[in-house]
Amino acid sequence: MLAEFLQYLFTGITIGATYALIALGFTLIYNASHVINFAQGEFLMIGGMATVSLTAMGVPMVFAVVLAIILAGVLGIALQRLAIAPAKQADVVTLIIITIGASIFIRGIAQVVWGKEYHVMQNFSTDQPIQVFGAVLNSQSLWVLGIGAVMVVALVLFFTKTLIGKAILATSMNKEAARLVGIRTQMVLMLAFMVSALLGSVAGIVVAPITFTSYDIGIILGLKGFVAAAIGGLGSGVGAVVGGLALGIVEAMAAGYISSDYKDAVAFSMILLVLFFMPRGLFGAKVVERV
Amino acid sequence: MFKTMMRRAGKCAAVAAAGLMMMSAQAAEPIKIGSFLSVTGPASFLGDPELKTLEMYVEKINEEGGVLGRQLELIHYDDVGNASSARNFASRLVRSDRVDIIVGGSTTGATMAAVPLIEQAQVPFISLAGAVVITTPVKKWVFKTPQSDRMAAERILSDMKDRGITKIGLISGTDGFGSSGRTQTLEVAEKMGMEVLADVTYSGSDTDMTAQLTNIRNTNGVEAVLNFGFGQGPAIVTRNYAQLGMNLPFYQSHGVASDGFLELAGSSAEGLRLPASPLLVPDSLPEDDPQKAVVQNYKSEYEARWDSKVSTFGAYAYDGLMLAVRAIEEAGSTDPEAVREALENIKGYVGVTGEFNMSPDDHNGLDPDSFRILEVQNGEWKLID
The missing domain is CATH 3.40.50.2300 (Response regulator)
Structure with a gap:
């Protein structure tokens, strides 16, 4: 009984941590620009696929990971510079559509470069699973959770302790005022894209040994990450983490106790319920329109 | 007079030639x-x-x-x-x-x-x-x-029967291939007098099937597990199966009978069986195999x-x-x-x-x-x- 529950919980937390990292990426860009970046899933895919192909070329794992993260970061900057920045005057909806276009473009390139097959990545440490009270925990899950936690702490420090982080926060609160005190908001926007690309690629890399990776893995994981962000309240960092974990756990419990047929239905009814009663999500900021 | 005749003859010849060409084109x-x-x-x-x-x-x-x-x-x-x-x-x-x-x-x-x-x-x-x-x-x-998938189900279940297995757990994908395979398996099992004690599914985009497999593991009496699915899903099922340390005989369908699957599933695939085309093992076919x-x-x-x-x-x-x-x-x-x-x-x-x-x-x-x-x-x- 307990073993069963723990098993579902482990499964849920692992996948939930991934959702949380993706949701954080959404949150970052949303805060900086009110744009929902639907290419977030593609950063995840780039992270995993680049690592796999680099290791296949004989690059040691650690370097491959670093290179893949850098590649994703560059891609994030390129996305902002080449696709978002030129449409400066466009409204948010147009920008969101641009990110959808960009995601299709990136996926297309990846398909040509890396092919359509699924690829395996080795576990970071042992393949041997860990036994906890009769439940089994994949050692990679610990990596996902650990790295997820490190990323969250790093983000918190980045936003509260560094000038750049504070600049991003300031821009998200009031763009005009930020510009008046000398913050280069375009620069901030670019940084936001870069950081969220880094986050996405890290998520993609740590989770790849569990889920495999392929050129289209970003679609569904990106969507789930968005759902997590929306449940938590778009724009809230805590919300993204809580939303991601909650979504993952609810999915796993539904698959285990009810039926895997209803797993996605349960997850999506959850977002309906939350948005119905708390339209701004669990931790969404109250918006007061000043006249 | 002669000229007109020549012209007519010429015309006839042209028509005949064209006709011949058409005929040879036909052939x-x-x-x-x-x-x-x-x-x-x-x-x-x-x-x-x-x-x-x-x-x-x-x-x-x-x-x-x-x-x-x-x-x-x-x-x-x-x-x-x-x-x-x-x-x-x-x-x-x-x-x-x-x-x-x-x-x-x-x-x-x-x-x-x-x-x-x-x-x-x-x-x-x-x-x-x-x-x-x-x-x-x-x-x-x-x-x-x-x-057809029905034949695959028949082949798998009869191999199970040869090993003395009559109670199975079924895990299948919700895509067209998996759900059709599931229906056929249930029908064939009934016809062959076998029992499907656990029947769970996963969707094609799922990244972890541990929950479903735990469900099967906790079902009393299951003697073998069959996964009917396609794409990367069965590879994840295979890995989760190994991680959970499940020791029951494990079967996959012909949907994953390729070398790509072996690559994805790695050492977790050890010991699993599936029905497949002889194309995967051309050299180990006996000499008298037509x-x-x-x-x-x-x-x-x-x-x-x-x-x-x-x-x-x-x-x-x-x-x-x-x-x-x-x-x-x-x-x-x-x-x-x-x-x-x-x-x-x-x-x-x-x-x-x-x-x-x-x-x-x-x-x-x-x-x-x-x-x-x-x-x-x-x-x-x-x-x-």
């Missing part, structure tokens, strides 16, 4: 083989080797003098895995290209979308898709080369020509084309009704997929034994039965 007019395949798009792993196979063997047959002294002409369209474009292309094949026979339809969806139209146009059609609905109930003009030569030839010719690994899906196209050729040869013409009848009466054609024995009530012509049971041993396929 050498190629046999048109139409095809619509999913060469790009999500089902390209089916369509791509199928098209390569068709192109390569049409070329080869033409070099060897064609069929009935006529050359073959392959008219091909790419349906991108989309059922409605499959239907449009089928319509173009029968209406404007006026093909003599159609070999194609990579997916069940594409095939079934084109069937009503082809039936109406009365053109023989050999489908390369798997589901049982294509030839059950029998449709007059429709044939197919792959074994399929051995066919399978080895196809494999070496394909790999030499395209420099890529042979796949079971390409073999469906090989068998489709060869059945078409044989039927046209036997009919002695491309008259659709004669070709259809010849197809229906093909007996003992040894192909890559199996030995085909068509009949008016069986437009597939294969039996479950055409599947070989393979087991993964030391990371390689091993022929068991």
Whole structure:
């Protein structure tokens, strides 16, 4: 009984941590620009696929990971510079559509470069699973959770302790005022894209040994990450983490106790319920329109 | 006077010459083989080797003098895995290209979308898709080369029975392949007096099936587990199965019978069994196996020509084309009704997929034994039965 529950919980937390990292990426860009970046899933895919192909070329794992993260970061900057920045005057909806276009473009390139097959990545440490009270925990899950936690702490420090982080926060609160005190908001926007690309690629890399990776893995994981962000309240960092974990756990419990047929239905009814009663999500900021 | 006669004679000669040319054109007019395949798009792993196979063997047959002294002409369209474009292309094949026979339809969806139209146009059609609905109930003009999922279920369950297993746990994908396989497994199990104690599913995009497998593990009395699925899902199931330390005999379906699956599942696949085409183990077939030569030839010719690994899906196209050729040869013409009848009466054609024995009530012509049971041993396929 307990073993069963723990098993579902482990499964849920692992996948939930991934959702949380993706949701954080959404949150970052949303805060900086009110744009929902639907290419977030593609950063995840780039992270995993680049690592796999680099290791296949004989690059040691650690370097491959670093290179893949850098590649994703560059891609994030390129996305902002080449696709978002030129449409400066466009409204948010147009920008969101641009990110959808960009995601299709990136996926297309990846398909040509890396092919359509699924690829395996080795576990970071042992393949041997860990036994906890009769439940089994994949050692990679610990990596996902650990790295997820490190990323969250790093983000918190980045936003509260560094000038750049504070600049991003300031821009998200009031763009005009930020510009008046000398913050280069375009620069901030670019940084936001870069950081969220880094986050996405890290998520993609740590989770790849569990889920495999392929050129289209970003679609569904990106969507789930968005759902997590929306449940938590778009724009809230805590919300993204809580939303991601909650979504993952609810999915796993539904698959285990009810039926895997209803797993996605349960997850999506959850977002309906939350948005119905708390339209701004669990931790969404109250918006007061000043006249 | 003489001039006009000369002119008339000239005209006659011109007409006669033109007539002769037309006649010789008639005699050498190629046999048109139409095809619509999913060469790009999500089902390209089916369509791509199928098209390569068709192109390569049409070329080869033409070099060897064609069929009935006529050359073959392959008219091909790419349906991108989309059922409605499959239907449009089928319509173009029968209406404007006026093909003599159609070999194609990579997916069940594409095939079934084109069937009503082809039936109406009365053109023989050999489908390369798997589901049982294509030839059950029998449709007059429709044939197919792959074994159905029902045969796979029969083959797996009878292998289980041979090992004394009667109570199983079933985990299947919710996609078309998985859910059809699930239905067939449940039916066959009932017919064979076996019990499906646990019946769980996962969706194609799931990244962790530990929860479903835990469910099966906690069901009392399960003696073996069967996973009916396609794509990367079964590989994840296999890994989770190993992680959970489940020791029951584990079966997969023919949907993952490829070397790519072994690569994904890695050492977790050790010991699992599945029904597959002999194409995966051409060299371990016994010498007296009638399929051995066919399978080895196809494999070496394909790999030499395209420099890529042979796949079971390409073999469906090989068998489709060869059945078409044989039927046209036997009919002695491309008259659709004669070709259809010849197809229906093909007996003992040894192909890559199996030995085909068509009949008016069986437009597939294969039996479950055409599947070989393979087991993964030391990371390689091993022929068991």
